Amino acid sequence: MANDVLKMGGFEIASRLIVGTGKYETFELMRDALAASGCEVVTVAVRRERMLDGDGRNILDFLDPDRYTLLPNTAGCFNAEDAVRTARLGRELLEGIGNKGAAWVKLEVLGDKKTLLPDPVGSLEALGTLKAEGFRVLCYTSDDPIMAVRLKEAGADSVMPAGAPIGSGQGILNPCNIRIILEQLKEGDPEYPVIVDAGVGTASDVTAAMELGADGVLLNTGIAGADNPVQMARAMQAAMEAGLLARRSGRIPRKLYATASSPIEGVIGVKE
Amino acid sequence: MRIVVNGKGREVADEITIAELIDDLSLQPLRVAVERNKQLVPRASHVRTTLFEDDQLEIVTLVGGG
Numbered sequence: 001m002a003n004d005v006l007k008m009g010g011f012e013i014a015s016r017l018i019v020g021t022g023k024y025e026t027f028e029l030m031r032d033a034l035a036a037s038g039c040e041v042v043t044v045a046v047r048r049e050r051m052l053d054g055d056g057r058n059i060l061d062f063l064d065p066d067r068y069t070l071l072p073n074t075a076g077c078f079n080a081e082d083a084v085r086t087a088r089l090g091r092e093l094l095e096g097i098g099n100k101g102a103a104w105v106k107l108e109v110l111g112d113k114k115t116l117l118p119d120p121v122g123s124l125e126a127l128g129t130l131k132a133e134g135f136r137v138l139c140y141t142s143d144d145p146i147m148a149v150r151l152k153e154a155g156a157d158s159v160m161p162a163g164a165p166i167g168s169g170q171g172i173l174n175p176c177n178i179r180i181i182l183e184q185l186k187e188g189d190p191e192y193p194v195i196v197d198a199g200v201g202t203a204s205d206v207t208a209a210m211e212l213g214a215d216g217v218l219l220n221t222g223i224a225g226a227d228n229p230v231q232m233a234r235a236m237q238a239a240m241e242a243g244l245l246a247r248r249s250g251r252i253p254r255k256l257y258a259t260a261s262s263p264i265e266g267v268i269g270v271k272e
Numbered sequence: 273m274r275i276v277v278n279g280k281g282r283e284v285a286d287e288i289t290i291a292e293l294i295d296d297l298s299l300q301p302l303r304v305a306v307e308r309n310k311q312l313v314p315r316a317s318h319v320r321t322t323l324f325e326d327d328q329l330e331i332v333t334l335v336g337g338g
Contacts, residue, residue, distance in 0.1 A: 020338030021336035021337060021338075022335075022337040022338045023336065023338070024336065043337055043338055044335065044336065044337055045335050045336065046332050046333075047335045048279070048330065048331065048333075049278065049297075049299060049304055049332060049333045051278075051299070051331075058300075058333065058334075059334055059335055060334060072334070073338070075337050085307065085310065088312045089305045089307060089330075089332050090305075092312060092314065092315065093303070093304070093333065093334050095315075096301075096302040096303060096315060166338065167338075198338075218338075219338075220337075220338025221338065
């Protein structure tokens, strides 16, 4: 379809499913699940080299750098300074492997270890610094519409509201807020990308996000933590397609009362 | 001399460069990034960046994440 391509962060992306690379039991499983999902963009994290010798395997051996655009995140950062440092290191790493994702970053500045909710103040601060350094910034945030607007105003290339806490699998807890965010961020700017990121538990959550009007969905645990990640990845891809098709098909309205589907006339036993 | 790498103290040769350290640690230069005292040191500068006593290095790589 002509408008299938997602334009975000300077890229044109064919798959609106963005999948994380964390929490898989093995690198092989990760590789197969990503392939099954049909995704083009995958997130990665930046961490200290463990410096184990021998056959310490590297994730890069299982991520085809020509097939995937890597999106480094600043996960695990609880203040703006750490997030900015991590983003710079991520860019350096992607430049080292020649992946075209070197230009962008998924910004997460977390407020709290238990909830992993984003710190709005730290997020805005880091966003400002990173934009000034030439990054394209996709900003993880809560489902607070005010914060979403502030992030867009501050230059975020995409705002990514959470459906529910990271890894919680609860789906979209507040669809009304997501709808408000979509309306407000896309007013006069319908192409502005809004990605539901975090909390996806199963395929129907992806469909729900797309039916609400999201431009894409980012998920990790929903696939990696499933009993059968490869199959779940396929389900997520199908769910994405279902959501996109459904929203372009003009759904029926929700009504309080019934409207019969079968004709009312010609029912037997009625006295004419 | 003593430096700190990834939060741990380490004895290294005096006037070692970052490039030499990466080699000593058997790391792949294209797969790591290095910060020295909270400043990113670009890969191109590794060969000519000499380390000093008590330098705090972060040597990072890409890992799985969401």
